[in-house]
Amino acid sequence: MIAGRRPLGRSGVTVGELAFGAAGIGNLFTPLSDEQAAEAVAAAWECGVRYFDTAPHYGLGLSELRLGRALRGRPRDAYVLSTKVGRLLDPVPTAGDDLSHGFAVPATHRRRWDFSAAGVRRSIEDSLERLGLDRIDLVYLHDPDDHARPALEKAYPELERLRAEGVVGAIGIGMNQAELPARFVRETDIDVVLLAGRYSLLDQRGLTELLPLADRHGVGVVVGGVFNSGLLADPRPGATFDYATAPEELLSRALELKDLCGRHGVPLRAAALRFPFGHPAVASVLVGTRSAAEVRDAAAMLRHHVPDALWADLKEQGLIPADAPTP
Structure with missing residues (x-):
């Protein structure tokens, strides 16, 4: 079982150490059946996972549909669910495929960037449905790399209002x-940052400013991409980073x-x-899993004992920074 729950900022929302990243059950890269998706979520629950993350972007809503179905019979107060805003899904008359965005689903909708207040409200309503x-x-603002101004000036204030209203x-x-x-x-006054791929054994850019800043401000950090899209899961020629x-x-x-x-x-x-x-700012690690076996492996690996001597040797060999805090 995955032990421990940690708070996210001052929100009252708490999460466990291991989070289920639901992009995979949105048919990331390759198709997955409804049954396989449900089995992955069930395995996560059996392993003690109680935090599940999704987004409209993942499979053009397929991830949200499958995750919602898989969780519907669970006690609602027993788990935490997150989704994201910033991309609205608009229907299109002729469906091709969505592989250009990485998902093996029919392109029945197109993504449209929208960090307006109205866009945030509509996105959450659509996700709830x-x-x-x-x-x-x-709720996370999702990838506003090229939309910093509207995300700060329009979308964030709307999320703050929704939090005040108790909607999120x-x-x-x-x-x-x-x-x-x-x-x-x-x-x-955000509660949490989901930082993907920038605080791992291979990439510690989050340590330069973000993590110390989050710690000082009482903002929780959920770390995603700890395998850097595959290289740290199975390093071999052709592995991805x-x-x-x-x-x-x-x-x-x-x-x-x-x-x-x-x-x-x-x-x-x-x-x-x-x-x-x-x-100390890190509250949870989010792992994208697409099968029951992958979920069980992640849970087992998180429970595996890691001796202090390993962290010391990694620093001595220069494989991680000497000032990197270790568990």
Whole structure:
């Protein structure tokens, strides 16, 4: 079982150490049956996972539909569900496929960036309808890389109003970069940052400013992408880093990490999952899983003992920064 629940800011929303990332059950890259998706969510529940994250972007709403169905019979107060705003889904008359966006689904809708106040309201209403649930616990601004101004000036104030109204429990920002989330921590009253791929054994950019800032401001951090899209799960030629083939130097470093972990009897996946918890701002690690087997593996790896000597050796070998906090 996954133990421990940690608060997200001052919101009252608490999350466990392991979160279920639901992009996979939205047919990320390859198709998945409804039954396989339901089995993945059921396995997460059996392993003690009580935080589930989705988004309209994931499979053009398919992830929300499947996750909502899988959770509908569960006690609503027993789990936390998050989704995201920033992309509205507009129906199109002729469906092609959505593989250009990475999802093996018919392109029955098109994504439209919208960080307006009205767009935020509509997005949440649409998500509630797809999920078939009565409320959303946590809402993230999703990837506003090229939309910083409307996200700050329009979307964020609307999320703040929705939180005040009790429509959502907590609000935050989810991105694959650390710089803009740091600005939100400085300038707004968000509860949480979902930081993907920027605080891992291979990439510690989040440590430069965002994580210390979040800690000082009492903002929770959920770390996603701890395997950096695959390289730290299984380092081998052709493995991916940030959704592209990993450069040779990063592959070499990942293999060094795997070798040193192996000398301590620790799977690399276990060290990758445990590493973020060295920082006091980190509340949870979110892992994208698409099958019951992957869920059970993530839960087992998170429970695996990682000795202090491994962290010391990683620092001594220069594989992680000497000042990186470790569990």
